[in-house]
Amino acid sequence: MAAPLVSVVVPLYNDRRTVDLCLRSVLEQTYRKLEVIVVDDASADDSAELAGRHPVTLVRAERNGGPGATRNLGVQNARGEIIFFLDADLTLHPEAVAQAVELFEENPEYGAVFGIPDKEPLFDDGPVCDYRILQYHYWRKSAEGLVSGGFYALGAVRRSAFLEAGWFNSALRQTEEIDHAERLAARFPLLLTSRVRGRLSDESxxxxxxxxxxxxxxxxxxxxxxxxxxxxxxxxxxxxxxxxxxxxxxxxxxxxxxxxxxxxxxxxxxxxxxxxxxxxxxxxxxxxxxxxxxxxxxxxxxxxxxxxxxxxxxxxxxxxxxxxxxxxxxxxxx
Known part of the structure; x- marks a missing residue:
């Protein structure tokens, strides 16, 4: 069976501090059959220009639409059978995409597999950041297994399952993930797993x-x-x-x-x-x-x-x- 094409969709909004690290981690994946689509959500800084220096497809939104609209635009420009969503303030472990593909091969009924960020932050940004990263990691690690919530900052979705569930509701700016995951979970099992790993930068x-x-x-x-x-x-x-x-x-x-x-x-x-x-x-x-x-x-x-x-x-x-x-x-x- 031929290896599926994976489309890595990276929403981008004023992420100049992390975008190079993020994209380098994607381009250094052990799984090689992938395309990288960066969607700039009308950033006010030079993060889109920094992203454009990498071998990626850069899509620019005409106006700021929020994460749901940005991810939709990424999917519209993607060709892969698997859509791997990755926020620009995250980096991937080298085997993350390969692990997601393996999980889909092992469990063809799954609609999505969502990853768990490390307990260490991407940057040493002080104690508040450490609090947030530890809490974020523990809550996800403790919930490892089948879930009804989605973590689209670090997760892969079958394209066919995504389209069956429908697009992200672009009117939602903070809760578009739980809305989409609820529709997806009504149709397919969703897995939260530490086999797909990354490192996160969060509030300091x-x-x-x-x-x-x-x-x-x-x-x-x-x-x-x-x-x-x-x-x-x-x-x-x-x-x-x-x-x-x-x-x-x-x-x-x-x-x-x-x-x-x-x-x-x-x-x-x-x-x-x-x-x-x-x-x-x-x-x-x-x-x-x-x-x-x-x-x-x-x-x-x-x-x-x-x-x-x-x-x-x-x-x-x-x-x-x-x-x-x-x-x-x-x-x-x-």
Missing amino acids: RMRPLLRKAFVRGRLRVPFYLDRGRAMQGMETGGRAAASVLAALTLLTLPSVLVWPAAAPVPVLALLACVLADLGQYLFVARERGPAFLVFFTGCHLLVSTAVVAGLATGLAQWSFSGRFRRMYRTGVPA
Whole structure:
């Protein structure tokens, strides 16, 4: 059986810091039957020019359309039987594409295989970045197996399966992945696997990380309420409870200053929060030691509280906005 052509689709938006590393990692893959399509989403920096210095097909969007529209444009220009999506702030391990092809050969029923980033960041960008990368890695590693959520920053999809599920909804800017993966998972098994690996650069400052957590939490509300459940894999009941307990910890902590007798409330809430996702904290303690674990826990309390605030805001918006309730109901045919 002839080896399939793999189209590596790289969405690009103001990624001048990482684009060379990203494309070099693609061009150094052990699997050689591939084409590389870089889609510039109207970048304001010179990242498209840097990408154009590599042997790739460079497609330029006329205006900024977001990740969904950019990935759609990449697929439209791709010829491969397998579409390998790779965000420009990621690099691939040399065997990543080969492993994805092997997994499809071993499991012809799979619609997609999604990879897991390393526990080390692409750059040494400080403790907030380390927190994010460790948390990102652990949650995905702990969910390894069949999932209903998609991680299109690092993952391969059969072209036929992608077209059957339909295009990314370009109206969605933060949650286009969960929407597309839900349609894909309704038709095909999706695998999350550490056989496909990469290294990620992520947020190094807390403020944009909290904003992202809040927005994604808010935009997930109509998705969850339409389906009556969370995504299979990372989003467990224990982690949902841990997020609520994290918010309770931070909300009740100031009361201790005016009423010291209330001290057991935030302490018990924090303890329950940690126990609800204990494996994560044990993993961080093994990797980085107790001092960093304290910092990690503080960061995670803040991020979890931002998620809960986003969900609460989303519930309020869902109650009075019909447009918000219907945001995931628009069909996106192939």
